[in-house]
Amino acid sequence: MADVHGEAALRLAALDQRYTNGRRAIVEALSSANRPLTVPEILAATQRGVVPVSSAYRNLTVLLEAGVAHRLPGADEFARYELAEELAGHHHHLLCEKCGRVADVATSSRLERALDEAARVAAAENGFDVTGHRIDLLGLCDDCR
DSSP states (O other): OHHHHHHHHHHHHTTTOOOOHHHHHHHHHHHHOSSOBOHHHHHHHSOTTTSOHHHHHHHHHHHHHTTSEEEEEOSSSOEEEEEOHHHHOOOEEEEETTTOOEEEEOOOHHHHHHHHHHHHHHHHHHTOOOOOOOOEEEEOOTTTO
16 A cells, blocks of 8 residues: 555656545555545545545546546446556456446456457557557446446
8 A cells, every 4th residue: 555655646746746645545545445436435435524525526636637646437427446457456446337336347368368369460450559548347236237
């Protein structure tokens, strides 16, 4: 966790931004979650008063600009946030099309190699340089089936 906080502070400093207690609390909430969180979930995971609702969105915007956090559009009306892949590790998502729930899913190295190869072929055919990939699998969660 110290590495995540150290990297977050460095990324913010590169933008002349401070790593405030509120931003640290948001990073802590995102780091300890096993899935992307909505703003209300982030606020619920932080100590009361450390991140006022009025500054949560502003702090998230700064964390996004610094490359500390990543925004995921949900299958519902809520965006969800997680730590940037470089900080949290590479993974993909399962999205429930009915309730909007998002779950992280790790993939095997064999599947990752196949995805990288498929991306390389698609890029070569279209004159594109692929630098990474994100996969979101859509369906229904246990509760919505």
